[in-house]
Each structure stands twice: as C-alpha cells, then as structure tokens.
Amino acid sequence: MAQYTRVSGIVGLITLQNPPVNALSAAVRQGIVDKVETALSDPKVKSVVICGQNGIFCGGADIKEFGPKMSGPPLIPMIHAIEAANKPVVAAIEGSALGGGLELALGCHYRIAHSKARLGLPEVTLGLLPAAGGSQRLPRLIGVPAALDLITTGRHVTAAEALQLGIVDQVTDNNTVDAAVKFALSVAGQSLDARRISTYPCPQPSHLDALFEEVMQKVRQSARGAMAPVACVQAVRAAATLPYTQGLEREKELMATLFTSGQARALQYIFFAQRAVGRWRMPSGAGWDTSKHRPVNKAAVIGLGTMGQGITVALAQTGLSVVAIETQEKQLMKAKQAVSSTLERGAKRRGVAPPLDRISYSQNIQAVADVDLVIEAVFEDMGLKMEVFQQLSAVCKPGTVLCTNTSALDMDQLASETPNPELVVGMHFFSPAHVMKLLEVVYGPRSSPQAVATAMQLGKKMGKASVVVGNCRGFVGNRMLMPYSEQAFFLLEEGATPELVDRALEEFGFSMGLFRMSDLAGLDVGWRVRKSAGLAEPREASGQSARIRKGYRYSPIADLICEQGRFGQKTGSGWYQYDKPGSRVARSDPWLHSFLEQYRARHGLVARSIDHQEVLERCLYAMINEGFRILEDGIAAGPEDIDVIYVFGYGWPRHRGGPMFYASMVGLAKVLERLEHYHQAHPDVPYLQPCSLLKRLVASGSPPVHRWREVIKKLHSQL
C-alpha cells in the first residue's frame, strides 16, 4: 500500500497506493512506517520524497475504517517519526492533501505542491478535528487566525493560497514529483533544525483572549449545536497557550469525545450519502451505470422570474451557452439586469471575468431551436406550463431534453403534452437557484433513463447535490414538508405560539424555524396551492366544519392569516411583524397572539401548555413517517436520498444526518411508539398514523439505516 523506489541515486521515493484517493488505511499507514524506516536506514539515501499515486497525494484518514476498534499503526507517532527523521523529507502534493493527508505533509520538512492542488483540514465537516497533530502544527506554521479559519470551516485552499499562507514552500506547474525530487536533492545534507514545525513557538496574536472569544461566539452561532467546530477552537487555543506535547494531549482528549459521538456518525453518513445518491436507479432497474447522458453544451431557460434568473446564472457559471426567454419585455430587461449583476458580483469574488456573453436574451421561443436542453421555469400554473411544452415540442430540435422546474405539479401530465414524453423530466431547483445546492431530478413513468442521466450530469456539472426521485405531489422534499407544517399549525391551535415552535426547531439545529422560514418564503405561495386544491375555501367562521376537510382535521389558520394580506417579510407581517415590508428582523407580534386567542375561543379550543419535546416529536416524527411512506411508494430509492434532500435543501442540521438517519438514531421503536401515541390522541390526522414500512422495520429488529434497502426491496417484491 506504499511503494518504495530509489531515484536519482540518493532520493528515496515513497508512493502511497490506495485508490481512488490514497486514504490512510491501516495498510497504507503500515506501508508508510515500513518504507520510511527503509529509506532512513539506507545509507545511500540522503533525502526522501513522499507522494501519492494517480495524481492525488492523500484524501486523509480512511473514513470507512472509523470504528471503535482501529487497527494498524496510529497516525501521530508515524508523522512524528517523519518529522524527527535526520534526512529531509519532502511532500510532493498533487490533487488533494486533505485531513490526515495534510497532517502527514505538515510532518514533512518541506512541501511542494502542484498549482492545481487543493489543501485543507476538513475534519470538522466529518464531526472531528485534525487530531494527528494538525491542530497544533498548523497554527505554529501559519499563525492562529489563519489556522482557526481553515480548521473551523474545513475549507480547501488552492496551492496559490497555500503558498501565500506559508503552508507550502513551492508551487509548480510541472511534474510535481520531479520538482520534489529535484528539491530533495538540493536540500540533502542540510540541517533540519528549523524545519520541524512542532518545535516552532506558536505566533501570539495580540488580544489572544478577545480573538478566541470572538471566534468561539461566531462558531457557536453558526454551528447551532454542532460540537466539532467548538472543539476545533479549543484545540487551536491549546496550540496558542500550551507547549506542543501538552497541546497534543488536549487535541487527543477533545478528539476522544468527538470520535464516538452521534454527530460524527451523522456527518460521516452524510459524506457517503452525498456520494451514494449519484448511483441512482429507477424502478425499471436502469441507472447511473447503464444510462448514457446526452451532451449538453447549450441550454435554454423559459421564464425569467426569480427562479429562472437563478437557473440562468447557474448555467452560465457552469460554462454553458444559455438562451434566456421571457415574453414580457419589461420583465426581460429587469431579468437581464439582475442576471448580469449577479454574475458580475460572483466573478468579482472569484477574480475571473463575468460570463455575460454566454447568455443571449429573447422574447421569442423560436430562439431555443438549437439547444440541447430546456428548463421551463414559468409561473406555477399547469395551463401555462402545458402551453409552453406544446410550443417547445414544435420548436426544439429532435432529441432536446425538456425539463420542468415545478415544485409540485404533475410532470407526467406535462410530458403527455409532448410527442416525446421520454425526453421529459423534472428539475426542481431551490431558490436562489445559483446558491442552493439541492436539485431534485424527477422522473415520470415515461421518462427515459437517458433523459434522467442528462439532467443528473448537468446537475453534477453545476455542483448540485442531485437526487433522482419519482413523480408525486411535492416529490420528496415538499411532500415531507406537508405533515411538518400541518403539525405546526395544529400546535398553534392547541396553545403554542410561532415563537415557541420556532425556538424548539432552531434549538434542534434548523437554521430557521418553520414560521420564520415561511415568512421568508412568502405565505401566499402555499395559500394559492391550498386554494387550487380546494382546501382554503371561505367557510363558516366557527364550528367543527371549519376545521375539517374531506373528513380529516384541517387548520385554516394559515389561510386566515393570508386573508389579512399578511404574506410574510415582503408585506411586513406574517407569523411575525417586521419594521417595514422587506425587512428581515422578525419580531413577536401582539396582533398574532390575540388573533390566536380569538381563533381558539371561536372554535372552543382550550390552550394548553406545550413543551419543546412535543413540538419536535409531532413535527419531526410526522415528517419522518411521510419519509417512510415515500420509501414504501418507491418515490425515493433509499433513506440516503431523503436525507441528502433535507440536509442540502431544507436546512436540516447536517450534524443530525437527515430525518431518516435521525430516526435510526432515536430508535425506530421509539418513533413508532410516539407516532402511535399521537395518532391515538389525534385519530383524524392521517399523517400521524404509523406507516407499514416503519412497523415492518421495527418488527425486523430495527436494522441500521444502511440495511433498510433490503427490507424495502423485500416489501416491493411482495407487492
């Protein structure tokens, strides 16, 4: 797992070999220990180069091997032995040097990087800290503020930034190993006293306490209950205040708490889930490995409202030629200006030229005649979308993939408007589309695997976490949102306030509670959907029937709020009040509280005290229950798909791994028991009735989340 050769007569070359990313598995660590010993004991060898095979230095510790019983040589003494060597050791960094990979490089005496290499300590994103000496060496090398930034965010830096920070000694555009060998020859025999980072004093910034206090506050605010970023700050503080060996002890102590934590498990699960969703499969059996995508060089966006503008920006930033269509001249001009200034701002941030000339604007749909793929993003109205699809079918060249950016409409109905329904898929972007990472790629019964593969490939190119889902009302994300918000409305009827519900959800880790989020998104959107579904009809002001639809419990509270013209932030009031329309600071609203009291009185409801636990159980377990139904219906292929959707698109706290992973951590039997309890109390709420897949999983001993697919497969084969 590590190869050793002697090059240029006196340089020992150690090559890490563990495809695809040369992760530091037990075998690789053993290989490094053995080959370093060989090199150091060979009198002909005067210096050593460490590199990785296939153009990547090292992706860090092998995450798949993490567990209670770790075998193989530990990293800390291995890296220490390299640093203590009496012959210069040079790291030749190509591709990535991440986590343990960078820590290994920091143990070397010199670091040469290729100009395209990326370096970083992303352990925090896996619920860990750089505990192979990284939290102690990096601040000694580049100073406390820069080390805090890298370690608490886990961000990867380019070779150029690494050079500027002082992480690497040289950057090359040529063959990195050749450059490192040349460098190793030049430093052979030189003193290494000044090259061992662990012996450096840690640079002391002025106002050390204030700096740490400020960073800790920032981290606590953005981490929302995540432990790792806090531990990272504590570890760097140890580097700044303690001698190296004591700092290392502190690093070890902090890591011990993180390593076995549920948060680390959740974050590592999400790391693999994000990659697993790329291996998509449709119920027909066709999937990522059997379906070839069509090349997309030119795409069109139809409809330049907020969503269409965001999609246009995202496509242009990906390097595609884009035809942007908007029939209303005034809106076209407004959109052109908005798209251009977003592209200019983004380009300025990245220090590149804005890709303005990649976009052509038109009011005429004929302009899409030669594009490879179209994304329709007009107003959420089936009649309008059908009209657009009919026009597209007449205009587009044969084979053009037609995508609809609907969040809830039936994409199969749209497909039926075209002579080639196999070319139609949904691409559900999230607003703002150039920022939000999630993309739901929706297939209907007639969508071809090639059309799905094309949309998935485009999503990947755009840097989206793209998830393939089946066609149903709300797909996965919005479908699960229905029971979640319904429970929140019921809780208001029973005595809660928006503030109480939001506080419980935010303490759980959501970036925003449901009511604050709804105010931001706009309450009128849901109102329009409920009206078109025949739910939000004007009814008697009081009496049971006002709170019943189709025989089930319904809360008209949100409809009544909308009837008052309270659509959220944009109108200056919704579930909260705002200083003025468009203002973002939500304030508790006495009007809303007295409205709730009057509402309860009118309907004969007696307010009771509701605690955070009930808020979480009712909102989250109802949502999770729907997640199980989605799996049962085959709309999502596995729990990972649902979890990636929730973490990347709905603000679910990443350190809790997504709703389905969370259910497995809580215990499926407990989730089932609480759902049964609440369903007994509210028998007229179907979302609380435990779904049969959940019962089946509990009956089969609540297997871990990665084994649910087996149970689902068995269930489907019996249907």
Ligand SMILES: C/C=C(\C)C(=O)SCCNC(=O)CCNC(=O)[C@H](O)C(C)(C)COP(=O)(O)OP(=O)(O)OC[C@H]1O[C@@H](n2cnc3c(N)ncnc32)[C@H](O)[C@@H]1OP(=O)(O)O
């Ligand atoms: C204590 C803890 C210590 C000392 C650590 O080092 S923790 C690990 C820190 N390292 C990381 O967090 C890096 C994780 N990896 C990546 O960011 C990326 O994989 C990459 C930038 C190194 C390469 O990206 P890319 O080319 O896009 O490839 P993929 O991300 O798709 O990965 C390819 C497959 O390799 C698997 N992989 C990647 N890194 C690791 C790892 N450190 N351990 C185990 N396996 C890893 C990844 O899961 C892909 O495999 P599949 O899931 O597709 O089977």
